[in-house]
Amino acid sequence: MLEIKNLHATIDDHEILKGIDMIVKPGEVHSIMGPNGSGKSTLASVLAGNEQYEVTEGEVLFNGQDLLAMPPEVRAWAGVFLAFQYPIEIPGVSTTYFLKAAINAMRKSKGQPEIDANEFLNLAREKMKLVDLDDKLMTRAINEGFSGGEKKRNEVFQMAMLEPKLGILDETDSGLDIDALKIVANGVNKLRGKDRSFIVVTHYQRLLNYIVPDFVHVLMDGRIVRSGGKELAHELERTAMRAS
Amino acid sequence: MSSASTDTLNKWASQEYKYGFVTDIEADAAPKGLNEDIVRFISAKKEEPQWLLDWRLKAYRHWLTMEEPTWANLKYPKIDYQEIIYYSAPKQQKDRPKSLDEVDPRLLETYEKLGIPLNERAALAGVAVDVVFDSVSVGTTFKAKLGELGIVFCSFAEAVHNHPELVQKYLGSVVPITDNFFATLNSAVFSDGSFVYIPKGVKCPMDLSTYFRINAENTGQFERTLIIAEEGASVSYLEGCTAPIRDENQLHAAVVELVALDDASIKYSTIQNWYPGDENGKGGIYNFVTKRGKCLGKRSHISWTQVETGSAITWKYPSCILLGDDSVGEFYSVALASRRQQADTGTKMIHIGKNTKSYIISKGISAQHGQNTYRGGVKINKGADNARNFTQCDSMLIGSECGAHTFPYIEVKNSTAHMEHEATTSKIGEDQLFYCNQRGIPTEEAVGLIVNGFCKEVFRELPMEFAVEAQKLLEVSLEGSVG
Numbered sequence: 059m060l061e062i063k064n065l066h067a068t069i070d071d072h073e074i075l076k077g078i079d080m081i082v083k084p085g086e087v088h089s090i091m092g093p094n095g096s097g098k099s100t101l102a103s104v105l106a107g108n109e110q111y112e113v114t115e116g117e118v119l120f121n122g123q124d125l126l127a128m129p130p131e132v133r134a135w136a137g138v139f140l141a142f143q144y145p146i147e148i149p150g151v152s153t154t155y156f157l158k159a160a161i162n163a164m165r166k167s168k169g170q171p172e173i174d175a176n177e178f179l180n181l182a183r184e185k186m187k188l189v190d191l192d193d194k195l196m197t198r199a200i201n202e203g204f205s206g207g208e209k210k211r212n213e214v215f216q217m218a219m220l221e222p223k224l225g226i227l228d229e230t231d232s233g234l235d236i237d238a239l240k241i242v243a244n245g246v247n248k249l250r251g252k253d254r255s256f257i258v259v260t261h262y263q264r265l266l267n268y269i270v271p272d273f274v275h276v277l278m279d280g281r282i283v284r285s286g287g288k289e290l291a292h293e294l295e296r297t298a299m300r301a302s
Numbered sequence: 303m304s305s306a307s308t309d310t311l312n313k314w315a316s317q318e319y320k321y322g323f324v325t326d327i328e329a330d331a332a333p334k335g336l337n338e339d340i341v342r343f344i345s346a347k348k349e350e351p352q353w354l355l356d357w358r359l360k361a362y363r364h365w366l367t368m369e370e371p372t373w374a375n376l377k378y379p380k381i382d383y384q385e386i387i388y389y390s391a392p393k394q395q396k397d398r399p400k401s402l403d404e405v406d407p408r409l410l411e412t413y414e415k416l417g418i419p420l421n422e423r424a425a426l427a428g429v430a431v432d433v434v435f436d437s438v439s440v441g442t443t444f445k446a447k448l449g450e451l452g453i454v455f456c457s458f459a460e461a462v463h464n465h466p467e468l469v470q471k472y473l474g475s476v477v478p479i480t481d482n483f484f485a486t487l488n489s490a491v492f493s494d495g496s497f498v499y500i501p502k503g504v505k506c507p508m509d510l511s512t513y514f515r516i517n518a519e520n521t522g523q524f525e526r527t528l529i530i531a532e533e534g535a536s537v538s539y540l541e542g543c544t545a546p547i548r549d550e551n552q553l554h555a556a557v558v559e560l561v562a563l564d565d566a567s568i569k570y571s572t573i574q575n576w577y578p579g580d581e582n583g584k585g586g587i588y589n590f591v592t593k594r595g596k597c598l599g600k601r602s603h604i605s606w607t608q609v610e611t612g613s614a615i616t617w618k619y620p621s622c623i624l625l626g627d628d629s630v631g632e633f634y635s636v637a638l639a640s641r642r643q644q645a646d647t648g649t650k651m652i653h654i655g656k657n658t659k660s661y662i663i664s665k666g667i668s669a670q671h672g673q674n675t676y677r678g679g680v681k682i683n684k685g686a687d688n689a690r691n692f693t694q695c696d697s698m699l700i701g702s703e704c705g706a707h708t709f710p711y712i713e714v715k716n717s718t719a720h721m722e723h724e725a726t727t728s729k730i731g732e733d734q735l736f737y738c739n740q741r742g743i744p745t746e747e748a749v750g751l752i753v754n755g756f757c758k759e760v761f762r763e764l765p766m767e768f769a770v771e772a773q774k775l776l777e778v779s780l781e782g783s784v785g
Contacts, residue, residue, distance in 0.1 A: 106740050110732070134742035146737035150755030159751055160741035167742070199755065216741065 059084045059255050060105075060125075060224060065116035067104045074100040076280035077116070082224070085252040089266055090259045091294060092277035098259045099143055101277070102228040105257070106140035107133050120224070134160075135167040137223030141213035141230050147201040153212065154196045157182070157219055164220065185218040189245040207238040214245040225249065226257045231265035243268030263295040331390035336383055338362060341490050344389045348459050348494075351466060361479040361489035368483045374646040375675040375707055378588065378615050386553060388491045388524070448506070454499040455510050458526050461497035468499055472530055476559035476596045476623070484555040484617070485592040492526035492557065500535035500566075509765050511540040525556040531566035533599065540768055542573035554613075555590045564599030564626065569607070571764050573772055576612035583642025583671075586614025593620035597629035597655075605632040606649065607763045609772045614643060619677065621650035624658035624686075631660040634760040638776065639672030639704070648677040648709075653686040653719075662693040665757050668704035669780070675707040682719040690720045697727040698756050700749070700780075728756075750777040 060082040067075040074097045082088050090098050104111050105118065107130030118125040120136060128136065148156065162172045173181075186193055189211040201209050210230050217225050227246065231239055246256065246269050258269055266274070266288065274290040275282045284290065332343050341362050345355040370381070448455050454465060461469050479489040500506055531537055554576070560568050570593075579586025589612075595604035606620035616639075622631025633649035651660035666674040674697065682689045697706035706727055714721065730752055738748035754761070754773050761769045 108736055130736060130739035131742050131744045134740055140740050142737065142740075146731070146733050148734055148737070148752055148755055150758035151751055156738075156741070156751070159738075159743050159747065163742040163744065163747065220741065 059086075059121060060257075061117075061119040062105075063117045063119075065101075065104070065118060066114045067100060067111045068114055069100070069111050073114070074111070074280055075104065078277075078280075078282060080275065080282065082255045082257065084255055085250075086273065087250065087256040087258060087269065087271045088273045088275060089269075089271035089291065090257060090275050090277055091261070091263070091291065094261070096277040097280045098261075098277050099228050102140060102143075102226045102257070102259050105133075105226055106130060106138060131163065132167075134220075134222075135164055139217050139220055139222035139225050141210075141217055141225065141227045143228040143230075143232065145201045145204075145209040145213055147199070149199050149202055151200055152197050153200045154178075154182070156200045157216060160216070160220060181219065185215055188218050188248055189214045190241050191215050206233040207235070210234060210238070210242055211245070214242055214249075218245065218249055223253065224255050224257070226259070228259045229261060230258075231260055231262060239265065240268060263291045266291045331387050334385060334387050336362075336386070336388055336491065340388050344491055344493065347389060348462070350462055353470060354462060357474070357479065358490050361486050362491075364480050365483070365486040365490055368486060370483050374617055374677075375673070375709075376615055376617060376644045376646050378644070381553060381588070383487075389493055448508075451504050451507070452501040453504060453506055454497065456497055458492075458495040458497050458528065461499075461528070465497070465499065468530065469497070469528065472528055472559065472561055474559075476561060476594045477557050477592050482592060484590040485557050488524045488526065488555045488557045488592070492524045495526040495528075495556070497527070498529040498537060498539060500531045500537045502532040503534040504532075505535070506537040509538045509540050509768075511542070523552070523554045523556070525554075525558075527556070527558040528561075529559070529568055529570070530561045531563065531568050531602075533564045533566060535563075536567040536569075538569040538571070538765060540571045540573075540765065542575070542768070542771070552587045553590070554587055556592070558591070558593040558620075560595035560604055562595065562597050562599060562602035562604050562629075565601045566599055567603040567605075568595060569605045570595070570620070571768055572606075572608040572610075573768065573775060574608065574610045574612050574616075575775055577614075578612050578641055578643045579614040581641055581670075583614060586643070587612065588615045589613040589618065590615075591618040593618065594623065595621070595631070596623045597626050597631060597658075599629070600626040600655075601628045602626050603630045603632075605630075605634070605763070607632075607634040607760065608636070608647075609757075609760070609764070609775065610635070610637040610645060610647060611775055613645075616643075616645040616647050618647045619649055619679075621652070621679075622660065623652045623654065624660065624689075625654045626658075627655040628657045629655055630658070632763075633660075633662045633664070634763040635664045636667070636757045636760045636772070636776070637665070637674055637676075638667045638669070638780075639674040640667075640669035640700075640780070642671050644673045644675075646675040646677055648675075648679075650679040651681070651691060653680075653682045653689040653691070656685070656687045657689070658686055659690045660692075662691070662695070663759050664693075664695045665760055666695075666697045666706055667700065667753060667756070668697065668706050669700040671703050673705045673707070675709065677709045677711075679711040680713070680721065682714040682716050682721075684715045686716050686719070688718050688720075689716065691722065693721075693723045694759075695723075695725045696756070697725075698753065699727065699729045700753075749780055753777075753780060 062078050062080040065075055065078040078101060092098050100111060104113060113126055125133060158178055165172060191211050195208060230242055258271060271288050274286055274288060276284040332340055341358050345358055477485050479486055498510060529539060560570060562568050576587035597604050604622050608620060610616055620633060624631050631651050637645045637647050639645045648664060649662055662678055664676050666676055668674040676695050678693060680691045695708055699706055708725055710723060712721060734752055735745055735748050753776060761772055764772055
């Protein structure tokens with residue numbers, strides 16, 4: 059599904075990613091761990107097509123297609139979804155309106171007609187339950203005045219609505235208490251399937267108790283220094299505790 | 303802005319103004335220039351009574367003593383008032399058509415292109431349309447239906463003939479003939495416009511709508527509108543317009559007067575989409591408008607909502623004089639300045655009565671080389687006990703070569719007044735665009751989404767269909783002018 063080869067990326071001429079190699083197969087959940095500044099969020103942003111970063115070397119194939127050649131919206135149409143670490147506020151634009159625009163843009167790219175209002179509403183109601191989201195949020199301007207937990211749940215809700223092939227979660231656990239964390243993780247788990255893969259970027263092992271990964275990669279200074287199964291996360295946690 | 307989004311934005315910038323076409327109808331026009339004879343010519347053309355001619359002449363003589371104002375934050379070449387044609391009308395004004403069948407088919411074609419629902423669509427939409435083509439009204443619909451309720455909705459010229467006592471009583475009562483350079487000019491040479499009278503206790507059952515369209519080359523457009531709502535009456539009035547491409551700058555100086563008596567309410571909504579000029583600012587409309595409402599009665603209510611996307615120059619301050627106790631004035635505005643457009647717009651709220659309230663919500667959007675100025679005046683007079691004002695003034699910048707300016711003037715002479723003022727300036731963020739893109743929304747659509755969100759507080763004040771139109775218009779205008 060996703061093949062990253064020797065990926066290098068810079069921001070303002072600082073090299074952040076210094077040669078990433080990674081293969082994600084359909085249905086797999088990969089976790090990227092590592093200290094602050096190691097390049098975890100940069101990797102997530104580069105995959106989603108954030109133009110603040112410049113890719114200087116390497117290749118990324120998404121279902122055989124050159125992902126890096128696609129503008130961000132085309133990546134979204136192809137099935138790449140990024141749950142933002144800091145979801146963006148758009149004043150005056152309700153979550154409903156925003157999501158409808160997103161779904162219709164996706165549909166348009168596939169030559170399908172716009173979503174029917176009732177169909178949208180039913181779908182939204184069903185998916186909101188996944189993350190226990192209050193439907194009052196639907197009519198409020200997206201992310202504006204949302205609590206940290208609401209923002210993160212809203213991201214997972216959007217992911218559920220857009221049904222991507224690859225979900226990238228960028229520190230979706232940060233700033234969440236344990237109850238909110240469980241709700242978010244539970245929502246993600248329900249979206250897991252044999253055709254849907256996930257890259258879970260996190261600073262803490264805690265999230266991985268609830269979203270159990272197939273693979274864990276440790277990122278240090280722009281390079282993957284270790285890869286392994288889920289037990290690697292626990293090992294890292296113990297090492298980190300000893301070090302602190 | 304990133305290179306991809308800049309590319310998209312530039313692509314729109316090269317799109318042409320969608321409503322640029324000229325109808326070929328022979329105009330019956332006055333010679334160029336302005337003097338007393340021209341004023342007499344206009345008055346004679348319209349077969350006006352002596353008092354109105356005298357009124358025009360008085361205005362003209364006063365205008366000669368006035369100077370064009372220069373305080374606005376606008377730059378434009380000096381206007382030669384002797385180079386302007388002050389009157390032009392479609393030929394058929396003498397035998398005005400009784401139905402659509404009698405209207406010049408080319409005229410109908412023009413309306414068709416503009417998507418104006420003059421026929422049955424208008425009825426379905428619940429809108430009565432009084433179309434002003436150039437300077438003379440050529441079609442008024444639903445008059446009979448409104449007539450049953452005693453509502454008068456007709457061209458200004460008709461009102462002069464059929465309701466002279468009302469016109470004489472209220473004309474110039476809100477904007478006196480000595481008011482300002484452009485209003486005084488209008489008073490001397492106004493050609494036609496709309497007249498609305500809502501009798502005591504009547505709620506007008508439909509939105510009244512007029513579409514303006516400037517047509518003949520070199521013709522100044524001097525509309526005059528007067529709306530009177532008697533005790534307990536209410537009305538919602540819509541005004542919208544487009545114009546064809548021109549090389550010369552066209553002067554437009556309209557005057558709108560609103561009068562609301564006890565417990566009356568007037569809601570006046572405008573969509574202004576005149577030709578803004580090309581990328582170099584050539585050929586756009588100069589729009590110098592005086593709009594003012596007088597809350598004459600107790601608990602009266604006047605609300606202005608405007609969406610200003612067109613014109614090369616906009617000089618416009620729809621205002622409220624809050625004379626009656628407990629009266630309310632509102633101003634909701636979206637002003638877009640892109641290409642080389644310059645807008646200096648805002649409102650004045652004059653609190654005279656007790657417990658008067660005013661609300662001002664202004665949204666200015668600047669793009670490309672556009673310059674957008676908000677100019678607001680809130681005045682609380684000595685006797686205006688417990689007056690309240692709330693002002694919110696937000697600016698959005700798209701790109702780095704445009705400008706936003708804010709000049710709020712506040713004058714309080716009564717210590718019981720309660721004033722609030724909020725102002726923000728923001729840029730469409732790269733992060734907002736990326737967030738939309740990541741959800742599959744392409745950049746051009748994302749800009750429309752973000753801008754419409756920014757303007758939401760104003761759009762929700764518009765009547766439903768007008769709001770949809772305004773939203774589309776803003777998107778189209780951004781397509782043509784954001785870069």
